[in-house]
Amino acid sequence: MSLAERDQQVIWHPFTQQKNRPLPIPIVKGKDSLLFTEDGKTYIDAISSWWVTLHGHANSYIAEKIYQQALQLEQVIFAGFTHEPAVRLAERLLPLLPGNFTRIFYSDNGSTSTEVALKMSIQYWWNKGETKRRKILAFKNAYHGDTFGAMSVSDRSVFTLAFHDLLFEVIFIDTPTKDTIDGIKAIIHQHSTEIAAFIYEPLVQGAGGMKMYDAYLMNELLNTVKLTDIICIADEVMTGFGRTAKFFASEYMHNKPDIICLSKGLTGGTMALGVTACTNRIYQAYMDDDKYKTFFHGHSFTANPLACTAALASLDLFEKETCLQQIEWISESNKKFSAELEAGWYPIKDLRFLGTILAFEIIQGADGYLNSISSIFTQLAMREGVYLRPLGNSVYIMPPYCITEDELECIYSCIKKLLTQLKGPGS
Ligand SMILES: Cc1ncc(COP(=O)(O)O)c(C=O)c1O
Known part of the structure; x- marks a missing residue:
């Protein structure tokens, strides 16, 4: 039995309807902004794993401090x-x-x-x-x-x-x-x-x-x-x-x-x-x-x-300057990306950003948490190597501060690509 199947035998996950639930994805490793799956895939964690991860996954400085404290x-x-x-x-x-x-x-x-x-x-x-x-x-x-x-x-x-x-x-x-x-x-x-x-x-x-x-x-x-x-x-x-x-x-x-x-x-x-x-x-x-x-x-x-x-x-x-610089740089990038989305005639509304958080609503179905566009968007984004988890039709990004320029660009491109697909052919 795979890890995902074993999970389904014994675990009840949060915010997850248990009937017809898809198999969970086993994550074997995290490093900086990346999550690595059991079957060799890599995802950019664009939402900092429920908004917690600041300095990246498996940060060696924090890990070492925890280890030393655990011995004490x-x-x-x-x-x-x-x-x-x-x-x-x-x-x-x-x-x-x-x-x-x-x-x-x-x-x-x-x-x-x-x-x-x-x-x-x-x-x-x-x-x-x-x-x-x-x-x-x-x-x-x-x-x-x-x-x-x-x-x-x-x-x-x-x-x-x-x-x-x-x-x-x-x-x-x-x-x-x-x-x-x-x-x-x-x-x-x-x-x-x-x-x-x-x-x-x-x-x-x-x-x-x-x-x-x-x-x-x-x-x-x-x-x-x-x-x-x-x-x-x-x-x-x-x-x-x-x-x-x-x-x-x-x-x-x-x-x-x-x-x-x-x-x-x-x-x-x-x-x-x-x-x-x-x-x-x-x-x-x-x-x-x-x-x-x-x-x-x-x-x-x-x-x-x-x-x-x-x-x-x-x-x-x-206290290291780089962290604050990263926050500033992500905020600046979000501002530019927001202008790009604004100009792009995408099927979105209420585009907003503050610092490292950017969000908008997809115009499709009723607004709200139960809008099924959420899981569709997540699946499509994962095909592009990006982990996003919209709240209903509210898509947002909140990356770890250690994210690289290439990774952030990849998140933006992924969002644009998916929104273009949603616009549909000829629209
Ligand atoms: C503003 C705010 N308060 C409280 C909570 C609850 O935190 P926790 O999930 O750690 O219980 C959350 C979680 O998302 C939150 O966003």
Whole structure:
């Protein structure tokens, strides 16, 4: 039996309908931007393996650091104990974060980082005796993860349909545009004394289809939110670590968050780790003789030393000029490619880009995640040696920063070729 067949006997893959599922593709090796299959094929990973891989697959610098740490201390309970990688990472991260953050709370993935943020902000008000502030404000079309709290503050969509009656009530608002901003402000004023926190993906709504919105208007919105004392939670699980050409997308706005959530690229995409950082205002609400005001939250692998070491190694790589130059160069290339697509009469709409992320919708069938063009596009792209995974009819690229000029060009050519095929003969 092949590996793929053995897989199908025992494994249940995420986001995958189990009936008539195709055989999964065994990957035997990754190097830089490339993935190598068991049967000798090579794919350029144009989406950084679910937006995590920053410095390329099997990065030898990060791998060596993890190996050395594994020989020293692989895991230890993080209540009552501490270790150098966790402390060092917090010390290095805090000054890099967009705002006056003073504390790092570790967990182990993006969903847990947002769960922690939600619980932290709701209990903040509870600890202060303000028991009316229980609601969360969130954007329509948002995605903050797959656990129950994270699902609650995410869009009511195909991802959450089976659970709608079990999710807590959230006040959903549009992302800010000139047309929506006044209405949004009115909603915030109307509910301001009952809202504990506002959670948002700054400037790019990832799983919602890489939808982008305006920084100036977002700043204005944050202004209103801040004036009403609502805690601002920036979910930078996807946008963090250079994806939008700034180190954090929150840097595009003058108004900074009170809590920030990080994961994915935090470890360079090599190991599972989540961070929820908060300002002193939040932290101080938990400083109390009353034991009930403790933040009773933690995970077995909280602050895993190997994951923290990987994150430190990733930060080392950011300190090398080449990484930032690469981000700049990819962003510039995306801009040029975007102009090319714009001029090409392709069957696409809503072309957009921010830093290393570029996206557009294919005009074919209904907009949305269930549009089957996604799997067709993936298969055709793979024939060209490129791995793309559109979110429904939203095609996007988000390459690792180590991508070469030739590889990026190959992704662009592949997209143009497939869009030309979609245009059909004679059109
Ligand atoms: C903005 C955002 N928040 C949270 C998550 C959840 O992260 P994870 O998949 O690690 O649980 C994701 C995942 O795509 C995300 O894009």
